[in-house]
Each structure stands twice: as structure tokens, then as C-alpha cells.
Amino acid sequence: MSRWLTEPVPRGRVAAFRTLVYLFIVGDLLIFTPWVRSRVDVSGDLYQPLFVGRVLPLPTPTPALVNVIFWALLLLALLAATGRAPRLLGWTVFALYLEWMIVAMSYGKVDHDRFALLVALAVLPTAGRARHGDQTRSEAGGWALRVTQIAVICTYFLAAWAKFRFGGLDWAIGSVLAKAIIRRGTELADLIAQVPHLLLVAQFGILAFELLSPLVFVLPDRWRLATVGFFYSFHLVTIATITISFAPHLVAMASFLPLEKIRPLVALRGLLARRSGHGRPGAAAPAATPADGRPEEVPAGQPPGGP
Numbered sequence: 570m571s572r573w574l575t576e577p578v579p580r581g582r583v584a585a586f587r588t589l590v591y592l593f594i595v596g597d598l599l600i601f602t603p604w605v606r607s608r609v610d611v612s613g614d615l616y617q618p619l620f621v622g623r624v625l626p627l628p629t630p631t632p633a634l635v636n637v638i639f640w641a642l643l644l645l646a647l648l649a650a651t652g653r654a655p656r657l658l659g660w661t662v663f664a665l666y667l668e669w670m671i672v673a674m675s676y677g678k679v680d681h682d683r684f685a686l687l688v689a690l691a692v693l694p695t696a697g698r699a700r701h702g703d704q705t706r707s708e709a710g711g712w713a714l715r716v717t718q719i720a721v722i723c724t725y726f727l728a729a730w731a732k733f734r735f736g737g738l739d740w741a742i743g744s745v746l747a748k749a750i751i752r753r754g755t756e757l758a759d760l761i762a763q764v765p766h767l768l769l770v771a772q773f774g775i776l777a778f779e780l781l782s783p784l785v786f787v788l789p790d791r792w793r794l795a796t797v798g799f800f801y802s803f804h805l806v807t808i809a810t811i812t813i814s815f816a817p818h819l820v821a822m823a824s825f826l827p828l829e830k831i832r833p834l835v836a837l838r839g840l841l842a843r844r845s846g847h848g849r850p851g852a853a854a855p856a857a858t859p860a861d862g863r864p865e866e867v868p869a870g871q872p873p874g875g876p
Contacts (some may be wrong), residue, residue: 576705576711578711579704579830580702581702581704582828585831587605596646598643598669601814618675621667630728641670652700661697670683680722681728682818685721685818689717692717695712696710725782726779726780726783740772755811800822
């Protein structure tokens with residue numbers, strides 16, 4: 570089990586995933602959850618903190634406190650995306666974003682699409698330093714990605730458990746999707762709803778998909794990637810029909826992907842290197858690393874990089 574939990578992955582994959590996660594935090598503050606800043610304008614009596622907010626305990630949010638968190642998180646997430654000070658910045662971003670989520674979810678509605686992202690923020694600082702394009706394999710990085718993957722799959726499996734716990738079999742044979750389409754459906758959803766019994770079949774399919782999701786860990790690599798692709802397509806259909814994005818969850822699910830091979834993220838390596846000073850003229854280029862992750866052997870008396 571420990572070998573599976575710490576299966577080494579290229580450090581470049583960790584660096585790409587880290588950049589993706591922290592840049593999403595910036596996008597989340599500006600696009601998905603900017604409303605948190607206005608929510609604290611309501612009476613403090615409406616603030617009912619989540620369990621973690623009661624245990625710590627955390628203060629009732631004020632506009633000043635939330636604005637400090639917003640601007641600090643915005644700046645520090647941008648810095649963390651460069652890979653600098655991964656532990657110091659990583660733990661700080663995690664603590665600030667956790668408080669941001671506690672404030673957001675303590676007024677009645679709790680979104681479960683944030684769980685895996687929060688886990689990713691909690692474990693990424695433990696992966697240590699990692700550079701884009703580095704093929705050296707890391708057990709610490711493998712553990713961070715594996716724990717995030719487990720959180721992603723737990724989100725699916727526990728969602729099915731919650732359906733049975735609160736709705737029983739009625740969830741599958743009821744009108745759950747029909748109600749969702751009435752509330753927030755698109756034109757595509759309206760077309761789908763006209764097909765007899767299709768929504769019932771979809772509800773049984775969703776339950777089966779969520780209950781069987783842990784099997785992704787026992788599949789061969791090729792089939793695992795195909796299954797993760799199916800996960801993404803499921804959410805694409807969800808967005809296209811009932812406009813639920815699950816964006817934070819989709820970012821965390823990238824922990825399954827070989828991100829170090831995706832060209833836009835590889836290109837980002839050069840940009841980040843120039844910003845951090847490694848791309849200045851005359852700066853030493855990083856030593857090449859073979860695809861198997863082992864350092865290249867250099868004959869005695871010959872400088873690295875060849876004659």
C-alpha cells in the first residue's frame with residue numbers, strides 16, 4: 570500500500586499541477602466566487618459556521634477581514650504558481666483559501682466540488698521543489714498527487730452514498746434530473762428531456778458511474794486515462810445541460826494526467842524560468858535528464874553536456 574501511495578512521478582508533473590492549481594485559485598477569486606466579498610454585508614446572525622469553523626474557532630467574518638483574505642490570497646497564489654517557496658507559500662495559500670471557503674459555505678449552501686481542490690492545496694506543499702520539464706521522479710510528489718486522486722474519487726463515491734442515504738432508491742426512479750432541467754436547463758437539456766425514459770436511464774447511469782469510480786485505480790495506465798477522459802466528458806455534458814461546472818473538481822482531477830507532456834504547460838516552463846531569472850542570457854541551462862528519470866552518466870574528464 571505504501572508503495573502505491575508513494576509511486577514516483579516526474580517532478581515536472583508536480584510543477585505543472587501546482588501551477589494549474591494556484592492559477593485556478595486566482596481565477597476562482599475573480600470569476601467563480603467574488604460574491605463572497607458581498608455576502609458578509611448581511612447580518613452576522615446569518616453566519617452559521619461549518620464544523621471546522623466552530624472547532625478552530627474562527628471569527629465571524631467582517632468586510633475588512635474578507636477583503637484582507639481576498640487580496641492576500643490573490644497575490645500569494647500568483648507567487649505560488651511560479652514554484653517559489655513551495656512550502657511557505659503553499660501552506661499560507663491553503664490556510665487562506667480554507668478560510669475563504671468556510672466563509673463562502675457558512676451561509677446555507679455547501680458545494681462538494683471544492684473537496685478535492687482543498688486536499689490538493691493541503692498536500693502540494695509536502696511535494697517540495699519541482700521545476701517544469703524535470704523528468705526526475707519524486708515519491709513525495711507521487712504521494713501528493715495520489716492523495717489528490719483519492720479525494721477526487723471519494724467525491725464521486727460519497728456522492729452516491731449520500732444519494733442512497735437521503736433519497737434511497739427514489740433518487741434513481743424519481744424526477745431529480747427533470748427538476749434540475751426545469752430549474753436551470755439549457756436548450757440541449759430540453760431536447761434530451763423529450764426522449765422517453767432517457768432521464769431515468771441517466772439517473773441509474775450516474776449512480777453506477779459514481780459507485781464504480783474507485784475501479785479507476787486498478788485499471789492499466791491506458792484505460793485509466795480513457796476513464797478519466799470519460800469523467801471529464803460527463804462534466805462537459807453536465808455543463809451543457811444543467812449548467813453546473815464543477816470547475817474546482819475538474820482542476821483537482823488533472824492529478825491523473827501526465828501534465829508534463831501537455832505543450833501549453835511545457836511552454837509555460839520557459840515563461841516561468843524567465844520570470845524567476847533562469848532564462849537570462851548567460852544563465853546556465855539545466856542539465857538534460859533522460860526520459861527514465863535517471864541522471865545522465867558523464868565520462869571522466871568530460872564536462873556535462875558533451876564536448
